Amino acid sequence: MIKGNPVTILLVEDDPAHAEIVRRNLGSFRVANRIIHVEDGQAALDYLFHHAAYANPKTSPQPNLILLDLRLPKVDGMEVLRRLKADEKLKLIPTVVLTTSGAESDLVNAYTHGAGSYLVKPVDFDKFSKLMEAFGFYWLAWNRFPD
Numbered sequence: 001m002i003k004g005n006p007v008t009i010l011l012v013e014d015d016p017a018h019a020e021i022v023r024r025n026l027g028s029f030r031v032a033n034r035i036i037h038v039e040d041g042q043a044a045l046d047y048l049f050h051h052a053a054y055a056n057p058k059t060s061p062q063p064n065l066i067l068l069d070l071r072l073p074k075v076d077g078m079e080v081l082r083r084l085k086a087d088e089k090l091k092l093i094p095t096v097v098l099t100t101s102g103a104e105s106d107l108v109n110a111y112t113h114g115a116g117s118y119l120v121k122p123v124d125f126d127k128f129s130k131l132m133e134a135f136g137f138y139w140l141a142w143n144r145f146p147d
Contacts, residue, residue, distance in 0.1 A: 007140055010063035011037045012044040012080065013098070014072050018121060018128070022067060022098070025132035026140065033140065036063065041075030044068070045083060048090055063093060065139060068115075070099040070106060078109055085114030096139070 009026065013019040019037050026035060038044050044066075047054040054060035066084070070077035077097065085091045096117040097110045110118050119135065122128045 006033055007064045008034045008036065008061050010044065010047060010066045011035055012039075012041065012066065012068045012072065012077065013037065014039045014069060018069075021125070021128050022132055025129055026136045034061075036060075039073070041072040041077060041080045043074075044072075044080050045075060048084060049087075062090075066093055066095040067098045068095055070097060070101055070110070078106075078113065081110065081113045081115060094139075094143075096135075 011019060011022055013022065019039075023035055023037070027033060036047065038047055046052045047060055048062075050057055050060060068077050068080060072080070077099070081095060081097070084093070084095060091114065094116040095114065096119060097106075097115045098119050098121060099106065100121050100123075102120045107118050119131065122131060
């Protein structure tokens with residue numbers, strides 16, 4: 001268990017099994033990590049811009065880190081990334097693309113629009129869990145976030 005300030009993570013993932021792997025692996029790093037899970041791109045935008053069910057910033061705090069799938073219902077992940085990085089208040093939030101797409105065009109597009117990292121989800125459950133464990137050590141144990 002890593003101690004320190006809690007990190008609020010916005011997980012934008014439409015696959016419940018993938019979301020559970022992420023939750024399970026990242027939940028063990030700090031006692032107070034808060035993982036907010038939304039299942040589509042519109043919900044992610046609503047959360048980030050405090051619209052609809054997420055209008056109250058006290059119950060929907062700005063995340064310290066965003067894990068963003070690209071293939072999402074309603075609004076695709078690349079559009080979420082574009083809007084997020086175009087906003088002065090939100091553009092500095094580290095955003096990690098976590099996707100099944102290994103396409104070079106998606107990779108280039110994600111970095112062009114401000115992604116801080118691009119991870120391709122392994123199909124194998126154990127490999128995906130190991131990726132999330134390594135990711136957790138880097139982002140939640142070693143990386144520093146501004147207050």
